[in-house]
Amino acid sequence: MLSEGQSSVEYHLRSPKDVNSTSLGSLESPTSSPEPFENESIRKPLPVPKCLSNRAATGEKGMLAGGGACTPYPRSFEAMKLACPGMYYTYAKTIRKEIMEGLRYILQTKNQYTFAYHGSGSTGTTAVMDNLIEQGDKVAVGVYGHWSSIAADIAERLGANVIRLKKPLGSRLTLEEIEKALSEHKPKVLYLLHGESTTGILQPLDGIGEACEKYGTILAVDLVSTVAQIPIEMDRMKIDVVMMNTQKAIGGVVGLAPVSYSPKAIAIIRNRKTPPRVYQTDVLEQAREWLIEEPKWYQVESCLHSVSLALLHMLREGLANIVDEGIENVWARHDQSSRYIFDRAEEMGLEFVVPVKEDRLPGTLLVKCPKGKDAYKVTGYMWDKHRIELSTGFGPPTIGKCIRVGLFGENARLDVAETIMDALKDSLSSPETNA
Amino acid sequence: MLSEGQSSVEYHLRSPKDVNSTSLGSLESPTSSPEPFENESIRKPLPVPKCLSNRAATGEKGMLAGGGACTPYPRSFEAMKLACPGMYYTYAKTIRKEIMEGLRYILQTKNQYTFAYHGSGSTGTTAVMDNLIEQGDKVAVGVYGHWSSIAADIAERLGANVIRLKKPLGSRLTLEEIEKALSEHKPKVLYLLHGESTTGILQPLDGIGEACEKYGTILAVDLVSTVAQIPIEMDRMKIDVVMMNTQKAIGGVVGLAPVSYSPKAIAIIRNRKTPPRVYQTDVLEQAREWLIEEPKWYQVESCLHSVSLALLHMLREGLANIVDEGIENVWARHDQSSRYIFDRAEEMGLEFVVPVKEDRLPGTLLVKCPKGKDAYKVTGYMWDKHRIELSTGFGPPTIGKCIRVGLFGENARLDVAETIMDALKDSLSSPETNA
Numbered sequence: 001m002l003s004e005g006q007s008s009v010e011y012h013l014r015s016p017k018d019v020n021s022t023s024l025g026s027l028e029s030p031t032s033s034p035e036p037f038e039n040e041s042i043r044k045p046l047p048v049p050k051c052l053s054n055r056a057a058t059g060e061k062g063m064l065a066g067g068g069a070c071t072p073y074p075r076s077f078e079a080m081k082l083a084c085p086g087m088y089y090t091y092a093k094t095i096r097k098e099i100m101e102g103l104r105y106i107l108q109t110k111n112q113y114t115f116a117y118h119g120s121g122s123t124g125t126t127a128v129m130d131n132l133i134e135q136g137d138k139v140a141v142g143v144y145g146h147w148s149s150i151a152a153d154i155a156e157r158l159g160a161n162v163i164r165l166k167k168p169l170g171s172r173l174t175l176e177e178i179e180k181a182l183s184e185h186k187p188k189v190l191y192l193l194h195g196e197s198t199t200g201i202l203q204p205l206d207g208i209g210e211a212c213e214k215y216g217t218i219l220a221v222d223l224v225s226t227v228a229q230i231p232i233e234m235d236r237m238k239i240d241v242v243m244m245n246t247q248k249a250i251g252g253v254v255g256l257a258p259v260s261y262s263p264k265a266i267a268i269i270r271n272r273k274t275p276p277r278v279y280q281t282d283v284l285e286q287a288r289e290w291l292i293e294e295p296k297w298y299q300v301e302s303c304l305h306s307v308s309l310a311l312l313h314m315l316r317e318g319l320a321n322i323v324d325e326g327i328e329n330v331w332a333r334h335d336q337s338s339r340y341i342f343d344r345a346e347e348m349g350l351e352f353v354v355p356v357k358e359d360r361l362p363g364t365l366l367v368k369c370p371k372g373k374d375a376y377k378v379t380g381y382m383w384d385k386h387r388i389e390l391s392t393g394f395g396p397p398t399i400g401k402c403i404r405v406g407l408f409g410e411n412a413r414l415d416v417a418e419t420i421m422d423a424l425k426d427s428l429s430s431p432e433t434n435a
Numbered sequence: 436m437l438s439e440g441q442s443s444v445e446y447h448l449r450s451p452k453d454v455n456s457t458s459l460g461s462l463e464s465p466t467s468s469p470e471p472f473e474n475e476s477i478r479k480p481l482p483v484p485k486c487l488s489n490r491a492a493t494g495e496k497g498m499l500a501g502g503g504a505c506t507p508y509p510r511s512f513e514a515m516k517l518a519c520p521g522m523y524y525t526y527a528k529t530i531r532k533e534i535m536e537g538l539r540y541i542l543q544t545k546n547q548y549t550f551a552y553h554g555s556g557s558t559g560t561t562a563v564m565d566n567l568i569e570q571g572d573k574v575a576v577g578v579y580g581h582w583s584s585i586a587a588d589i590a591e592r593l594g595a596n597v598i599r600l601k602k603p604l605g606s607r608l609t610l611e612e613i614e615k616a617l618s619e620h621k622p623k624v625l626y627l628l629h630g631e632s633t634t635g636i637l638q639p640l641d642g643i644g645e646a647c648e649k650y651g652t653i654l655a656v657d658l659v660s661t662v663a664q665i666p667i668e669m670d671r672m673k674i675d676v677v678m679m680n681t682q683k684a685i686g687g688v689v690g691l692a693p694v695s696y697s698p699k700a701i702a703i704i705r706n707r708k709t710p711p712r713v714y715q716t717d718v719l720e721q722a723r724e725w726l727i728e729e730p731k732w733y734q735v736e737s738c739l740h741s742v743s744l745a746l747l748h749m750l751r752e753g754l755a756n757i758v759d760e761g762i763e764n765v766w767a768r769h770d771q772s773s774r775y776i777f778d779r780a781e782e783m784g785l786e787f788v789v790p791v792k793e794d795r796l797p798g799t800l801l802v803k804c805p806k807g808k809d810a811y812k813v814t815g816y817m818w819d820k821h822r823i824e825l826s827t828g829f830g831p832p833t834i835g836k837c838i839r840v841g842l843f844g845e846n847a848r849l850d851v852a853e854t855i856m857d858a859l860k861d862s863l864s865s866p867e868t869n870a
Contacts, residue, residue, distance in 0.1 A: 045762050046543050049536035051529075052758040056510070057751050059517030060526040069522065069741045075491070080515045080745060082494030084688065086824040087504065091495040094486075101484035108481050118689065119554040120740040122715040146738065154714045247741060253519065254553065254743035255690055277712050279589045280557040303581065303830050305555040306504045306682060308689035310515060314745075316492050323487040327480050389521040395738055 062383065065420055066391035067197050067364050067406025073251035074410070076318035080253075084309035095312050096290055102319025103258050106227060106250070106327060107242065109234035114260040115290040116315060117281050118308060121224050121245030124257030126154050127281035128220050128243045132189050132265065134274050135159040140187040140217075142173050142203060145196035146395025151222065155191065158277055163187060169397060170354045172196075172203045175211065182215040189218045194232075195225030197406065198394040200354050200366030202226075209238025218265055224248060228322055229334045229363050229408060240265040246311075249334065249363070251318040251409035255311040259283075280305060318409075330412075337407050337417040338362040344421040348428070353402060363412065365405040366398065370428060375400050377433040378424075386423040497818065500855055501826035502632050502799050502841025508686035509845070511753035515688075519744035530747050531725055537754025538693050541662060541685070541762060542677065544669035549695040550725040551750060552716050553743060556659050556680030559692030561589050562716035563655050563678045567624050567700065569709050570594040575622040575652075577608050577638060580631035581830025586657065590626065593712055598622060604832060605789045607631075607638045610646065617650040624653045629667075630660030632841065633829040635789050635801030637661075644673025653700055659683060663757055664769045664798050664843060675700040681746075684769065684798070686753040686844035690746040694718075715740060753844075765847075772842050772852040773797040779856040783863070788837060798847065800840040801833065805863060810835050812868040813859075821858040 064071045085091050096115075103114045117123050129151075133139055139160040141152040144167040156162045163185050165173055173192075182190065190212055192203050205221065212219040220241040223232060227242075228249035234242060240262045246252040261269070261283055269283055276282045287293040289304045322330050342365060345352070350367035354360045369375035375392035382388045393402035403424070407417060427433055499506045520526050531550075538549045552558050564586075568574055574595040576587040579602040591597045598620050600608055608627075617625065625647055627638050640656065647654040655676040658667060662677075663684035669677060675697045681687040696704070696718055704718055711717045722728040724739045757765050777800060780787070785802035789795045804810035810827035817823045828837035838859070842852060862868055 046540060046545075048758050048761070049533070049540050051533045052537050052540075052751075052755040054759060056755060057514060057517055057530060057533075057748050059748070060520040060524070061518040062520045064519075064521055066521060069519075069744075077745075078516065079492060081513065082492055083496040084499075084504075085495040085497045086499055086501060086818075089495070089818065089824075095492060098484070098486045098492075102487050105481060105484050105487075110481075119558060120715070120743070122740045123554060123558075126713055126715055150714065157710055157712050157714055159712075245741070247743075253745045254741045255746055275592055277592050277594075278561055279585065279592055280555070280561055303834075305557045306680070306689045308555070308682075309504075310512075310688045310749075311690055313492050313494070316487075320487040320491060323483050324489060326483070383521075383524065389524075399738075 062387040062389055063411065063416070063420070064389050065405055065407060065411050065416075066379070066389040067394070067404045068391065069247040069254055070406060070408040071410045072247070072253050073318055073321045075321045076252040076314050079313040079317035080310045082313045084313070087307045087309065092307070092309060092312070093291060095309070095316050096307075099312060099316050099319060100290065102316065102323060103260065106319065106322055107232060107234040107260055108236070109260055111234070111260045111262050112292055113266050113283060113287060114258075115286060115292070116246070116256040116258040117286065118255070118305070118311065119257050120254050121243070121257055122150070122154070123281065124243030124245065124259055125151055125222060126158070127257070127278065127283070128241050128259060129155045129160065129189075129191070130158050130276040130278050130281060131261075131269050131283045132218055132220060132241065133158060133160045134272055136161055137189070138163060138185055138187040139189045139191060140165055140181050140185055142178075142190075142192045143167070144172050144201055144203070145193070145199035147198055147222070147224075148193045148196050149395075151191055151193065169199055170201065172201045172359055175207045178208055179211045182211055182217055186215055187217055189220055191220045191222070193222040193225075195361040195364065197225045197361065197364050197404075198398055200352070200361050200364050200404070201359055202361040205237050205239065212240075213238060218268065225361060225364060228327070228330055229412070231331050234260060246315055246318065248406070249330075249408040249412070250315065251321055252314040255308070256315050258315070334363055334407070334412040337412045337414055340414055340417045341365045341405055341407060341421055348425060350403070353398060363407050365403075366393065367403050369401055369403055372435055373428060373433050374435040375403060377435075378403055378427050381427040381430060381433050382423060385427070388420055388423050390420075390424070497822040497824055498846065498851070498855070499824050500840055500842060500846050500851075501814075501824040502829070502839045503826065504682040504689055505841060505843040506845045507682070507688055508753055508756045510756045511687040511749050514748040514752035515745045517748045519748070522742045522744065527742070527744060527747070528726060530744070530751050531742075534747060534751050534754060535725065537751065537758060538695065541754065541757055542667060542669040542695055543671070544695055546669070546695045546697050547727055548701055548718060548722060549693075550721060550727070551681070551691040551693040552721065553690070553740070553746065554692050555689050556678070556692055557585070557589070558716065559678030559680065559694055560586055560657060561593070561713065562692070562718070563676050563694060564590045564595065564624075564626070565593050565711040565713050565716060566696075566704050566718045567653055567655060567676065568593060568595045569707055571596055572624070573598060573620055573622040574624045574626060575600055575616050575620055577613075577625075577627045578602070579607050579636055579638070580628070580634035582633055582657070582659075583628045583631050584830075586626055586628065604634055605636065607636045607794055610642045613643055614646045617646055617652055621650055622652055624655055626655045626657070628657040628660075630796040630799065632660045632796065632799050632839075633833055635787070635796050635799050635839070636794055637796040640672050640674065647675075648673060653703065660796060660799060663762070663765055664847070666766050669695060681750055681753065683841070684765075684843040684847070685750065686756055687749040690743070691750050693750070769798055769842070769847040772847045772849055775849055775852045776800045776840055776842060776856055783860060785838070788833065798842050800838075801828065802838050804836055804838055807870055808863060808868050809870040810838060812870075813838055813862050816862040816865060816868050817858060820862070823855055823858050825859070
């Protein structure tokens with residue numbers, strides 16, 4: 001049995017008295033018992049839904065290259081069918097430890113608090129905001145697209161005093177603008193999207209970690225569109241907290257939200273006066289689930305929630321795939337295929353949403369739908385004729401007006417890039433896609 | 436393009452001006468551009484993690500019958516490997532609609548707002564609390580075990596004024612106690628666990644819906660341990676909101692948290708003065724993702740977050756499996772195997788944590804570890820010798836002191852029940868399990 005003394009949560013929602021067994025009584029049974037209710041009986045049920053009756057899902061094949069969820073690495077996808085033992089056995093513990101090692105590798109960090117939440121990418125954004133901020137804390141959010149705008153909303157819902165650093169479509173913040181905002185507002189947290197996939201912009205991070213350090217601000221970065229795709233060195237770049245998803249360059253499917261917290265971020269979280277709003281994504285609770293901290297005395301490992309071995313297998317194999325290829329080779333492969341689609345788009349005379357070449361988010365091509373063409377017809381044609389999913393942009397103001405291609409993980413290869421751009425050329429030249 | 440007029444969210448975090456494209460600029464590109472940063476270059480990466488290098492996960496076989504995540508239905512588990520198209524195509528929309536139909540069937544409800552969140556079961560608990568309560572609202576929570584205690588904590592973190600209706604170990608609330616609490620506190624929400632798997636108790640629900648109606652209280656129920664296992668008729672029982680997970684009697688793996696909200700609950704949520712704290716699980720946002728409400732003008736269907744087709748396939752096939760068997764037959768099969776393990780436990784002279792027979796949670800056997808035996812050695816022996824996962828209880832005060840068996844979905848069969856109880860008999864009679 002493990003000692004509770006190892007617990008490092010400084011606040012208590014329940015009093016210590018509540019935590020021990022007295023609140024629920026001991027194993028001695030109650031002497032008097034309540035009268036039982038009448039048992040519910042089985043009554044006439046509703047009719048069976050015809051859509052499910054004697055009909056199984058078939059799946060549907062296609063290449064996912066629209067910049068959202070991507071075609072997963074076969075190794076990661078296939079891993080979901082591996083037999084799953086209980087979450088408390090050595091096997092399941094090992095899988096978790098291996099995932100943490102793999103995440104540290106792709107992030108180039110030594111952060112101990114590197115693990116994955118269950119949920120989608122936005123679970124990660126919410127969790128990071130919720131762990132870092134308390135009611136009324138100042139959070140500066142770079143707003144240069146749909147997802148960054150949502151990140152600001154997420155922080156506001158959680159009670160933060162949000163400062164939106166807005167930029168017009170197709171542009172990003174300069175280091176000078178960021179330094180000015182830090183100096184003026186002294187926010188507790190600066191939250192930036194490294195890549196804003198809805199506008200196709202890359203927000204460079206060089207110098208920002210140092211600026212945040214100068215002003216005592218925590219730098220939190222959304223790496224959803226860039227991790228395992230372009231070089232990221234979390235420690236060297238002085239990034240305090242990052243969040244990701246599993247369906248882009250990590251090469252899996254939607255289901256987990258990896259995160260990493262620096263020792264500085266963890267120290268700040270330990271000194272909170274109030275607990276994070278969401279119990280399940282409380283980093284100090286999750287640290288027990290991921291065997292980073294000692295479980296409480298009554299926990300075998302953790303009893304925060306059941307973990308999904310199927311999803312852990314998926315993530316573990318996505319990471320192992322990257323490890324076996326070598327992160328430098330993965331970066332180089334993404335760089336090569338990204339350059340190819342960008343060059344082809346220029347050759348085809350397509351206009352980029354981001355005018356400055358160096359500001360374009362690698363791997364995410366976002367071009368304006370050519371005059372005389374209907375963006376939805378173009379993507380519809382791509383799916384119907386070529387079984388390739390592209391998108392027409394995402395969120396205001398790009399949706400329906402653009403063509404977006406995302407090349408991540410399995411699809412970040414020259415041959416795939418060529419197939420996609422050939423198909424796009426066909427789609428754009430077809431009269432079926434005319435406005 | 437869909438009209439924004441269909442939106443039914445009454446509050447606005449962003450001003451209407453922010454929501455339209457002006458906040459991000461139009462598609463006209465900015466005339467001046469910021470100076471590019473120096474590009475990050477590829478530097479010498481950290482060494483590859485040996486635990487992942489040239490090593491693939493193998494999976495590990497065993498029967499999961501510890502009352503947590505259970506052995507899934509093969510049909511549900513296998514469905515995760517079906518090819519996944521993009522989330523906006525007809526196929527993916529159909530899968531979502533079928534899931535909603537299947538959930539309504541197993542809940543015996545006509546509620547339109549019946550869908551699944553991405554995450555674990557506790558995502559569902561958090562979401563239900565967060566959608567129903569605003570800062571300072573009164574929530575009464577029945578506390579008669581670990582998970583119900585956690586539910587109270589979850590509500591408190593989210594800002595609720597929590598009234599804990601505590602019962603000693605092995606007992607549950609009576610209708611009279613509940614009516615008294617409703618009358619005294621007039622809570623906005625009464626939150627009950629139908630089954631508290633950590634103490635093995637069933638909280639009967641008959642009459643509680645009517646009592647809540649009388650006092651204007653919303654009845655929210657956690658069905659994690661009972662759905663698709665014992666008869667539940669959500670509408671007839673006047674339950675306003677329910678939450679579940681996917682790894683018990685629904686027969687899948689951890690990853691989604693199904694919920695259902697009654698029209699009354701939705702009406703109350705629409706009249707909130709402040710938005711829920713968590714953006715991602717906001718029921719009115721999710722309603723667009725699940726095609727219950729019209730998407731906003733800039734959304735193809737929704738852009739709340741990417742959905743996991745692999746997990747949707749898993750849930751869809753778990754539900755279809757139940758539909759094809761017939762919910763009454765599924766209930767009967769669970770009842771039969773549950774009675775069997777309870778009878779065998781009595782035959783073996785084991786002492787139940789819940790003394791009153793009618794109060795015992797069907798499908799979850801929780802007995803005290805016999806004197807002279809070590810609970811961890813008993814469960815260790817079960818795994819090592821029989822490849823059957825049991826648990827020693829869960830959370831204070833049962834963990835390490837009990838033996839817990841959970842029979843759900845695939846395992847709720849007489850032959851499996853017999854195998855488990857024979858193995859348990861062997862384990863308890865082995866000198867290797869002595870204290």
